[in-house]
Amino acid sequence: MRLLSLALVLAATASAAMVxxxxxxxxxxxxNTPARSIGTVAPADRDVDPEAEPDLWADLGPFADPPPGALGALGYYPRPEPSRGSRPLPPPVEIGVQGNRNHHVPKDGALEARQTNTDDTPQMLDAFKQCGKDGTIIFKEGTYNIRQVMNTTDLRNCSIEIHGTFVWSADNIQYWLSKSFSVTYAGRSTAWLFGGRDVSMRGFGKALFNGNGQVWIDQNRNNANQNGRPISLTVWRGTNIFIDGITWRQAQFWHTFVAHSQNVTMTNLDMNTTSNSQWKAVNTDGTDTWNSKDVVIANWTVKCSDDCISVKGNSTNIYVNNVTCYSSGGMCVGSMGSNTGQPDYVDNVVFENVRLFDSSNAAWVKTYPGTGHVKNITFRNIHFDNVNQPIYVTSCIYSYPNCDSSRLGITDVRWENITGTSRYNVAVGIHCSSQAPCDKLQFSGIDIKPLKGGTSKILCSNIRNQASSGLQCTGPCPGSHPQQLSGNV
Structure with missing residues (x-):
């Protein structure tokens, strides 16, 4: 009877905040769930001496503490400390990343749940498990503390409503660096793998994702990429995914990533990650697509320190519309082609109705000297203010000495109605590989003026039929021409 009563109490605790x-x-x-009495245990049933009964907890089977690194049936909830008559109760035990409650038995005999290092991850994952197929999951208003990675890639015909704030912990950096899920691409990893088939996630303009990014910025200390630093949300092997109405603040790394997915629509998203310290918010992309097709991105506002929207290798049929970006890298195809043994292809991409402020680039293509192709790309109605180098194409990003060795073709790219001010006097810088010259580039409605006055330069090299492209080049563009300038050329 004693063991059964205790088991029932523990089971009740485990499902307290998910119904x-x-x-x-x-x-x-x-x-939002106050500490509360969840049952009583008679003194005779709770005054247990574990030394006198060493097999007590083993008898509980699945209710026993799991071994390190494993999760038992109640692995997130440590067993209560037994009381021994009038002996003072021990202080609550710090649980760490796999715990969210500390239990002790007060003198009045009531078993009380008290929260220390609160972790909502277990109940969130439980909701996805129980209602992730042909169901609805509703996260009510309030703050959800996420201290563990989440893999919810087996969802089917599921509707998710988020009315509260998700906060990813930052006092356990080493946990995230070692436990974040690999997403294969360039050693990147993520805090949340999200996918399945026929899934919607709606935030109604209320949902807020807070990655505690300042902590990540400070510990990263301006390094470009840190293995294990997690992307906030990755759409992974998803089909028919709809995400709408969510705000991101201070993401850990990239805000979102779409990989190995098809028919993904992401609308009405607001992202902002900036630094208030001496360290820069490095590589906080709005989103990147990779090995995916049929992706729609619309009605976004992004403030970040790298690519606002980046379309990477093996992405097809990508449509980007009505996006405003601040302090970003703008609209970008690439980077791609870094693995010479693995061709990368990007086909059928449209960026249109985009506004950019104080950004490094506006409408550009960056590839390594690899293999594959970039084909049928349109940049249309791109308007900007104070952009370092608005139109830029390179066949050798980050590898300038090998610029003319690339066999990755860039063809059928159009720039239409591209207007605004450049920070310096170069409006366009294009260097295509001499082994695979750019072909069928078309320019119309290009009106870019230096912010401080003067005449814009248009630098071009290795463009087939350049005279009929609509672009009047003023000089050659060397392979070493950088993505970002530090002054007039």
Missing amino acids: KTDSTCVVTPLS
Whole structure:
């Protein structure tokens, strides 16, 4: 009887803040759930001497503490400390990244749940498990503390509503660096793998994702890429995915990543990651697509320190519309072609109705000297103010000595109605590989003026039929011509 009573109490604790009704799971953050009495245990049943009964917890089977690194049935919830008559109770035990509650038995005999290092991850994952197929998951208002990685890639016909704030912990950096899920591309990893088939995630303009990015910025200390530094959300092997109405603040790394997915629509998203310290917010892209097709990105506002929207290798049918970017890298195809043994292809991409402010580039293509192709790309109605080098094409990003060895073709690229001010006097810088010259480039409605006055330069090299492209080049563009300038050329 004693063991059964304790097991029932523990089981009640485990499901306290997630309630399932039919096919709907409603989740309330643990921080909104006050400490409460969840049952009583008679003194005779709780005054247990574990030394006198060494097999007590083993008898509980799945309710026993799991071994390190494993999760038992109640692995997120440590067992209560037994009381011994009038002996003072021990202080709550710090649980770490796999715990969210500390239990002790007060003198009045009530088993009370108290929150230290609150972790909502277990109940969130439980909701995805119970209602992730043919169901609805509702996250109510409040703050959800996420201290563990999440893999929710097996969703089917699922609707997710987020009315609260998701906060990723930053006092356990080493956990994230070692446990974040690999996404294969360039050694990157993510805090949340999200996918499945026929899935919607709606934030209604209320949902807020906070990655505690300042902590990541400070510990990264201006390094370009840190292995294990997690992307906030990755759409992974998803089909028919819809994400709408979510705000990001202070992401850990890239805000989002779309990989190995098809028919993904992401609308009405607001992203902002900046630094208030001596260290820069490096590589906080708005989103990157890779090995994906049929992706729609619309109605975004992004403030970040790298590519606002980046279309990487093996992306097809990507449509970007009505995006405003601040302090970013603008609209970008690439980088791609870094693995010479693995061709990269990007086909059928449209960027249109884009506004850019104080950015490094506006409408550009960057490839390594690899193999594959970039084909049928349109940059249309791109307007900007104070952009370092608005139109830029390179066949050797980050590898300038090998610029003319690239066999990755760039063809059928159009720039239409591209207007604004450049920070310096170069409006266009294009260097294509001499082994694979750019072909069928078309320019119309190009009106770019230096911010401080003067005449714009248009630098070009290795463009087939350049005279009929609509671009009047004023001089050659060397392979070493950089992506960002430090002054007039």
